[in-house]
Amino acid sequence: MTRLYRFVLGVVLAFGMSLPQAFADQPKPWGIWTQDAASPTMTQIVELHTTITVIILAILAFVFVLLGYVVIRFHHSRHKEAQQWTHNTLLEVVWTLIPVLILVSIAFPSFKLLYAMDRAEQADLTLKVTGHQWYWSYSYPDLNVAFDSNLVQDESLEAGQPRLLTTDTKVVVPVNAVVRVQTAAEDVIHSWSVPAFGVKLDAMPGRLNETWFKAERTGTFYGQCSQLCGVNHGFMPIEVQVVTKEEFDAWVEQNATKTSSIAGTKQLAAASFSKE
Numbered sequence: 001m002t003r004l005y006r007f008v009l010g011v012v013l014a015f016g017m018s019l020p021q022a023f024a025d026q027p028k029p030w031g032i033w034t035q036d037a038a039s040p041t042m043t044q045i046v047e048l049h050t051t052i053t054v055i056i057l058a059i060l061a062f063v064f065v066l067l068g069y070v071v072i073r074f075h076h077s078r079h080k081e082a083q084q085w086t087h088n089t090l091l092e093v094v095w096t097l098i099p100v101l102i103l104v105s106i107a108f109p110s111f112k113l114l115y116a117m118d119r120a121e122q123a124d125l126t127l128k129v130t131g132h133q134w135y136w137s138y139s140y141p142d143l144n145v146a147f148d149s150n151l152v153q154d155e156s157l158e159a160g161q162p163r164l165l166t167t168d169t170k171v172v173v174p175v176n177a178v179v180r181v182q183t184a185a186e187d188v189i190h191s192w193s194v195p196a197f198g199v200k201l202d203a204m205p206g207r208l209n210e211t212w213f214k215a216e217r218t219g220t221f222y223g224q225c226s227q228l229c230g231v232n233h234g235f236m237p238i239e240v241q242v243v244t245k246e247e248f249d250a251w252v253e254q255n256a257t258k259t260s261s262i263a264g265t266k267q268l269a270a271a272s273f274s275k276e
Helices: 002-017 040-073 089-117 245-255
Strands: 125-132 135-140 145-149 171-174 178-185 190-194 199-203 209-214 219-225 237-243
Touching: 040 089, 040 209, 125 171, 125 190, 125 199, 145 245, 171 245, 178 190, 178 199, 190 237, 199 209, 237 245
Parallel strands: 125 178, 171 237
Antiparallel strands: 125 135, 135 145, 178 209, 190 199, 190 219, 219 237
């Protein structure tokens, strides 16, 4: 069983690795696997996802083999009269215990992952995220930096900037720093989600939710609001730039005591981002 598990796991990983378009910091056309992990949390999520996928494939293969055996072995051409059974105690015990063992083997790593995702006891910095219809507000309470972040319209995109994911102001965090993320909302329920970090946290009016992430490599990572929040739900991108500690310190020094926002952001009409 151990050899079979390792073989199937290797096949799944090899198949995933053969699809580089799926391993990216943003969604790709025809991507069928998770984005490349950029945090310890996402690494655990991918491992758990892969383990469950292997279990599912093993069960699927077993069922198909068993079904094929039954179809061939008990075909009507071989058995003119159908055989009938009423009870088989051993079989009933086996098909009860095996699913229980499978569920337990999945439960333990799941609980471990949920506990790890809960919150950071000692964070290097705090990022406060507030959802609005339909943009994000960010603040670094300990660093005196705050700004609004809006979608860059199609006509304003530059070469290399992904559509519906590029923002006019990026979130900037230092690499290998534990970032405490606190979410809230001004109007309706939103959800702050960055797949490469393994972060997806609801932003709710009147409630403060908390999680954390630690980006383990530099680069630009994208996400979107993942809670249906109105007509322009699909136009609330998230863009996080992970930089070195020195670059982050320079960014903080440049943006401290400043509040950058687009004039009239809160008065944007719902139709401003709508597509016909």
